[in-house]
Amino acid sequence: xQALSGEIRKKGKFFLGKRKLFLRRRGEGTSSPLFFRPDxxxxxxxxxxxxxxxxxxGLFGGGGGMIAVxxxxxxxxxxxxxxxxxxxxxxxxxxxxxxxxxxxxxIPLAVFLPVALGVLSGGxxxxxxxVRVPQRAVTFAFALLMLxxxxxxxxP
Amino acid sequence: MSFLIFFLCGVAGGLLxxxxxxxxxxxxxxxxxxxxxxxxxxxxxxxxAFLPMSVFALAVHEKNGLLxxxxxLWMIAPALxxxxxxxxxxxxxxxxxxxxxxxxxxxxxxxxxxxSALLPARGKNSAKKVA
Numbered sequence: 001x002q003a004l005s006g007e008i009r010k011k012g013k014f015f016l017g018k019r020k021l022f023l024r025r026r027g028e029g030t031s032s033p034l035f036f037r038p039d040x041x042x043x044x045x046x047x048x049x050x051x052x053x054x055x056x057x058g059l060f061g062g063g064g065g066m067i068a069v070x071x072x073x074x075x076x077x078x079x080x081x082x083x084x085x086x087x088x089x090x091x092x093x094x095x096x097x098x099x100x101x102x103x104x105x106x107i108p109l110a111v112f113l114p115v116a117l118g119v120l121s122g123g124x125x126x127x128x129x130x131v132r133v134p135q136r137a138v139t140f141a142f143a144l145l146m147l148x149x150x151x152x153x154x155x156p
Numbered sequence: 157m158s159f160l161i162f163f164l165c166g167v168a169g170g171l172l173x174x175x176x177x178x179x180x181x182x183x184x185x186x187x188x189x190x191x192x193x194x195x196x197x198x199x200x201x202x203x204x205a206f207l208p209m210s211v212f213a214l215a216v217h218e219k220n221g222l223l224x225x226x227x228x229l230w231m232i233a234p235a236l237x238x239x240x241x242x243x244x245x246x247x248x249x250x251x252x253x254x255x256x257x258x259x260x261x262x263x264x265x266x267x268x269x270x271x272s273a274l275l276p277a278r279g280k281n282s283a284k285k286v287a
Binding site: 062070090091093094111116117128136139144145146151153154 | 158159160162163164165166167168169170171172173181182183184185186187188189191193196197198199200201202203204205206207209210212213214216217220222223224225227228230231232233234235236237238239240241243244245246247255258259260262263265266267268269270272273274
């Protein structure tokens, strides 16, 4: 497995997405049912995890991804794959939340337009960086920044 | 001027969001603490501003083969339901309660992130052992 994951890492993009298939072909998939066979426990984790993601994302207008990522990792995805797949959960959840906020008059256009343009341009680079950046270092630095911001909001 | 500042806040959030790191948790405090946007509005802007970006980011990740979708509907369905309910709750809550709540959320999330950054990836290791 050590050699295998080395191989996966080397071929990066391709095998990360098709890891399951790859392992099956080598006859190793059956030896790790926790990883690949969807069962009741798996479904329950998804259901409750999804509920938590929706609740936090709706109430606080963001941060659902930070809950979704560890859940997806726990369900057997690699860190990078979990980060990417989390967006597939957050996107529809954020869309319906945004609609509720919009109807409640909580999306001022004068703020939305510049921020959306900024997010769009920043997002392109971010998505490209994901396959290159040292994940752990960035996560750690970002977490410290978040901690500071959170404390600042609690004790202004 | 404020257009530029809002734009730069968006760029910072977008960079982190594109990496799937919860750029929103960076963008919201930037908007409230630095720019003085009300909490609920910052949250609404964050949700909406990430929609077009998420579509593009998702496409890039798909192209890079990073997306693994099996079983994901089990997660998306409850996420949708609870999104509606708690978005309604957010607009009903008084502004200061929402802001304090968000502060707590941010602190808790960041502590979890620090922990996961310091600990070795447990899931990965056990998977290696099993296989």
